Amino acid sequence: MGVSTSRNEHCRPRQSPINIYTKKVRYDSSLRPLYIYYDPKSSRRLVNVGHCFNVEFEDNNDKSVVSDGPLTGYYRLRQLHFHWGSSDQDGSEHVIDGQTYPAELHIVHWNAQKYPSFDEAVKHPDGLAVIGVLLKIGEANPVIQNIINNLDKVKTKNKECPFTQLDVSSLLPNDRNYWTYQGSLTTPPYSECVTWIVLQEAILISSEQLFHFRGLLCTSESEKPTCILENHRPIQPLEARVVRSSSK
Numbered sequence: 358m359g360v361s362t363s364r365n366e367h368c369r370p371r372q373s374p375i376n377i378y379t380k381k382v383r384y385d386s387s388l389r390p391l392y393i394y395y396d397p398k399s400s401r402r403l404v405n406v407g408h409c410f411n412v413e414f415e416d417n418n419d420k421s422v423v424s425d426g427p428l429t430g431y432y433r434l435r436q437l438h439f440h441w442g443s444s445d446q447d448g449s450e451h452v453i454d455g456q457t458y459p460a461e462l463h464i465v466h467w468n469a470q471k472y473p474s475f476d477e478a479v480k481h482p483d484g485l486a487v488i489g490v491l492l493k494i495g496e497a498n499p500v501i502q503n504i505i506n507n508l509d510k511v512k513t514k515n516k517e518c519p520f521t522q523l524d525v526s527s528l529l530p531n532d533r534n535y536w537t538y539q540g541s542l543t544t545p546p547y548s549e550c551v552t553w554i555v556l557q558e559a560i561l562i563s564s565e566q567l568f569h570f571r572g573l574l575c576t577s578e579s580e581k582p583t584c585i586l587e588n589h590r591p592i593q594p595l596e597a598r599v600v601r602s603s604s605k
């Protein structure tokens with residue numbers, strides 16, 4: 358039992374991911390539809406960051422943003438990445454009524470209306486907005502295939518390559534209804550700076566495409582090759598939070 362102090366340094370009340378228990382979400386009629394605009398000319402490069410790959414975007418302008426929905430102000434697109442599992446049985450970070458999905462897409466944005474930079478934004482409770490999109494097994498996803506076709510250029514840790522003209526909107530489902538709650542980064546430093554926006558409709562990925570994700574290496578060129586077989590964080594306690602829904 359740790360020694361408790363007046364300042365409880367073990368208190369982390371808004372960690373992510375969580376199980377979204379749909380019978381306990383609260384429909385909130387004040388939640389607006391999401392405004393999402395992504396310019397394909399914003400995409401810049403594909404990077405192997407060791408625990409996954411990021412598609413990174415130019416974020417020194419407001420050409421690719423998300424606003425409205427649960428948000429105040431506008432948030433600039435920064436990067437997107439995926440989480441996956443060692444098999445198709447799990448891999449998503451958010452879980453819906455106890456059901457895991459084989460993967461999850463995170464589209465990361467920062468509050469450019471309020472903060473001067475991404476690095477500043479991550480220090481604040483309203484600094485980031487991440488759109489989470491669940492993936493389910495189906496036919497191959499042509500937009501994800503475009504990314505997979507370049508993974509061999511970033512096979513090892515810290516490798517990067519130019520990656521332009523990605524139309525992020527084509528990765529989104531038609532239905533933009535969402536669940537939203539206040540949470541955290543799901544990787545270190547687990548900062549509690551994220552407004553999560555989890556879309557209620559899943560998109561498709563094929564089992565073969567997920568197999569290619571698992572072939573990415575977490576090791577650098579000079580090390581013994583080790584694959585990133587899985588990179589999803591376990592669900593965290595909901596604590597005193599309520600998940601709101603944009604739909605009944």
Ligand SMILES: NS(=O)(=O)c1ccc(S(=O)(=O)NCc2cccs2)s1
Nearest residue numbers: 436463465479487541542543544546
């Ligand atoms: N899985 S997730 O969407 O919750 C993310 C994890 C990391 C993200 S980041 O690219 O924004 N880096 C965050 C930081 C790096 C260094 C200081 S803060 S987003």
Ligand SMILES: [Zn+2]
Nearest residue numbers: 438440463543
């Ligand atoms: Zn993520």
